[in-house]
Amino acid sequence: xxxxxxxxxxxxxxxxxxxxxxxxxxxxxxxxxxxxxxxxxxxxxxxxxxxxxxxxxxxxxxxxxxxxxxxxxxxxxxxxxxxxxxxxxxxxxxxxxxxxxxxxxxxxxxxxxxxxxxxxxxxxxxxxxxxxxxxxxxxxxxxxxxxxxxxxxxxxxxxxxxxxxxxxxxxxxxxxxxxxxxxxxxxxxxxxxxxxxxxxxxxxxxxxxxxxxxxxxxxxxxxxxxxxxxxxxxxxxxxxxxxxxxxxxxxxxxxxxxxxxxxxxxxxxxxxxxxxxxxxxxxxxxxxxxxxxxxxxxxxxxxxxxxxxxxxxxxxxxxxxxxxxxxxxxxxxxxxxxxxxxxxxxxxxxxxxxxxxxxxxxxxxxxxxxxxxxxxxxxxxxxxxxxxxxxxxxxxxxxxxxxxxxxx
Numbered sequence: 001x002x003x004x005x006x007x008x009x010x011x012x013x014x015x016x017x018x019x020x021x022x023x024x025x026x027x028x029x030x031x032x033x034x035x036x037x038x039x040x041x042x043x044x045x046x047x048x049x050x051x052x053x054x055x056x057x058x059x060x061x062x063x064x065x066x067x068x069x070x071x072x073x074x075x076x077x078x079x080x081x082x083x084x085x086x087x088x089x090x091x092x093x094x095x096x097x098x099x100x101x102x103x104x105x106x107x108x109x110x111x112x113x114x115x116x117x118x119x120x121x122x123x124x125x126x127x128x129x130x131x132x133x134x135x136x137x138x139x140x141x142x143x144x145x146x147x148x149x150x151x152x153x154x155x156x157x158x159x160x161x162x163x164x165x166x167x168x169x170x171x172x173x174x175x176x177x178x179x180x181x182x183x184x185x186x187x188x189x190x191x192x193x194x195x196x197x198x199x200x201x202x203x204x205x206x207x208x209x210x211x212x213x214x215x216x217x218x219x220x221x222x223x224x225x226x227x228x229x230x231x232x233x234x235x236x237x238x239x240x241x242x243x244x245x246x247x248x249x250x251x252x253x254x255x256x257x258x259x260x261x262x263x264x265x266x267x268x269x270x271x272x273x274x275x276x277x278x279x280x281x282x283x284x285x286x287x288x289x290x291x292x293x294x295x296x297x298x299x300x301x302x303x304x305x306x307x308x309x310x311x312x313x314x315x316x317x318x319x320x321x322x323x324x325x326x327x328x329x330x331x332x333x334x335x336x337x338x339x340x341x342x343x344x345x346x347x348x349x350x351x352x353x354x355x356x357x358x359x360x361x362x363x364x365x366x367x368x369x370x371x372x373x374x375x376x377x378x379x380x381x382x383x384x385x386x387x388x389x390x391x392x393x394x395x396x397x398x399x400x401x402x403x404x405x406x407x408x
Contacts, residue, residue, distance in 0.1 A: 016344070016347055019342070019346070019347040019350040019351065019354075020344075020346050020347060020350070022350055022354075023346065023349065023350055023353075024239070024242060024349045024350060024352075024353040027350070027353035027354060027356070027357045028238070028239070028353070030357055031236065031237075031238050031356070031357060031360055032238075032263055034236060034360050034361070034364050035233060035234070035236045035238075035263055036263060036264075037364075038234070038364065038367055038368070039234065039263075039264060042060075043264045043265055043266070046058065046060050046264075046265075046266055047265050047266065056261075056265075056266055056267070057265065057266040058266065059266060059267045059268060059269040059289070059290055059291060060264075060266055060268070060269055061233070061234070061260075061264070061266075061268045061269060061270075062268060062269065062270045062272060062317075062320065063231065063232070063233060063256075063257065063260050063268035063270070063271050063272065064231065064232040064271075064272045064273070064320070064321050064323055064324040065229070065230070065231045065232070065252065065253060065256050065271070065272075065273050065277065065324070066230060066232075066249075066273070066274065066321075066324045066325065066328070067227060067228060067229050067230065067249035067252070067276075068227075068228050068230065068328045068337075069213050069215060069223040069225050069226070069227050069228070069338075070225045070226050070228055070337050070338065070340050070348075070352045071223055071224060071225040071338040071339060071340065072204075072207060072210050072224055072225045072226075072340050072348065073339050073340060073341045074203070074204045074206075074207060074210065074224060075204075077203035077204060077212075077224065079133075079137055079187055079190070080119070080122065080133070080136050080137060080140060082183055082187065082202070082203070082204075082205065083137065083140035083141060083143075083144055083183075083184075083187055084115075084119050084140055085205060086144050086180045086183060086184065086205055087112075087115065087140060087143050087144050087147060088112075089176060089180065089205070090110075090144065090147035090148065090150075090151055090177075090180065091110050091112050091147065093147075093151050093169060093173060093177065094107075094108060094110060094147060094150055094151060094154065096168050096169060097151065097154040097155065097168050097169070098154070100156075100168035101154065101156070104154070108150045108154075110143070110146070110147060110150070111143065115139065115140070115143055118136070118139060119136070119140075122136045134191070137187070137191055138191070141184070141187060141188055141191060144180070144184050145184065145188075148180070148181055148184060151177060155168075155169070156168070176205060176206075179202065179205050179208045180205055182202060182208070183202045183205055183208075186198050186201060186202060200245075203224055204224075206343060207343055207345075209244050209345040210224050210225060210244065211224075211244055211245050211246065212224055212246075213225070213227050213246045214246060225338075225340065226242055226243065226244050226340075226348065226349070226352065227241075227242075227243050227244075227245075227246060227247065227249075228241065228242055228352065229241030229242075229243075229249055229252035229256065230324065230327070230328075230356075231256045231259065231260070232323060232324040232327055233260060233263070235323070235363045235367070236360045236363060236364075237324070237327050237356050237359060237360060238259065238356070239352070239353060239356055240252055240255060240256045240259055241255070242349055242352065242353075244345070248276070249276055249277065250276050250277050250278075250279045250282060252277075253271070253273065253277045253282045254282065254285055257271065257286075257289070257291065267289050267290070267291055268291060269291065269292065270291070270292045270293075270294070270317060271286060271291055271292070271293045271294070272294045272317060272318070272320055272321040273293065273294065273295065273321065274295075274321065275295055277293075277295070278293060278295030278296075280298075283295075283298070294314075294317050294318045294321060327359065330359060331355055331356065331359060335355045335358065335359065336355075337352065337355050340352060
């Protein structure tokens with residue numbers, strides 16, 4: 001800029017556009033380049049060991065895998081909250097449509113004051129019985145149904161638009177209206193069937209792609225966000241699976257090991273995972289590839305007991321799986337991986353991928369500078385050693401000269 005100006009330098013949606021343009025795929029490519037830049041020499045040496053009879057180089061390295069949830073920044077969803085938020089948004093749409101149409105003389109009655117008072121009294125109650133929940137839900141369902149009917153009736157078609165007037169509702173509001181109708185159908189079905197679950201349940205009308213994911217943890221039994229299948233390779237984390245629906249993480253293991261092979265050109269020697277990954281299918285596949293797994297073997301205990309060294313080795317390998325848990329803790333405590341504030345599906349995925357890329361950059365910086373310092377120490381020691389050798393040669397020469405003079 002040449003000087004001060006009153007116009008905006010850039011639009012507020014520019015960063016959203018950039019996050020959409022980059023996406024998860026671009027960060028995945030950058031992560032592969034980071035890993036390969038440090039392991040290039042090791043991969044080349046191990047690939048040279050391949051014999052003519054073998055189809056691929058010998059297995060080498062350790063590989064950890066686990067799953068976590070990147071929580072979205074949404075309020076804890078309840079049926080009453082979802083319906084009450086939908087009711088308020090529909091009230092605002094009715095107000096816009098009423099002011100848009102000059103022919104409407106009487107505004108539709110929505111009973112917003114009565115319902116605001118009833119919902120406030122409902123929220124103040126600490127111990128709510130089941131009958132109280134159902135009564136409030138029935139009132140909200142009736143209100144949402146009535147408001148949907150009003151909005152549908154008042155919405156003008158494209159042929160009925162007044163000349164010189166814009167459409168009363170924006171595209172964002174029209175999309176929200178469709179989401180509210182779907183959420184109403186789900187809540188009505190659960191109310192009639194007296195159930196608490198339904199397929200593809202909407203937990204936020206502003207982020208309809210978010211689904212509840214059962215994790216079974218002590219502090220958070222249910223989490224709301226994207227489920228991530230993550231692998232850890234030499235301290236570098238890669239997102240192999242990003243799903244907005246709940247799934248069994250055991251299905252990720254084979255694609256994750258193939259991802260390791262694609263990055264390095266050989267399979268890992270050891271896979272460090274928890275019991276969720278130790279299915280029979282995964283065990284048989286790993287056995288074919290000659291890959292060990294930290295999960296305990298199936299069947300009866302072997303008659304030949306392990307010695308002390310084997311027990312200590314197995315215990316150490318199982319404990320090394322905690323590195324990936326530490327990586328999740330780093331992302332959630334340091335980079336708000338459990339508090340994703342992006343609202344769109346694409347921008348949320350880009351946000352999560354960017355967090356893992358930044359953590360990999362920090363790990364790369366530590367490893368790169370440690371290698372530089374190690375090489376610097378080696379060069380200094382080699383120079384000191386060469387100076388010492390030259391001094392020894394000079395001293396030996398002087399000593400021989402002195403001995404020769406004394407002999408004469």
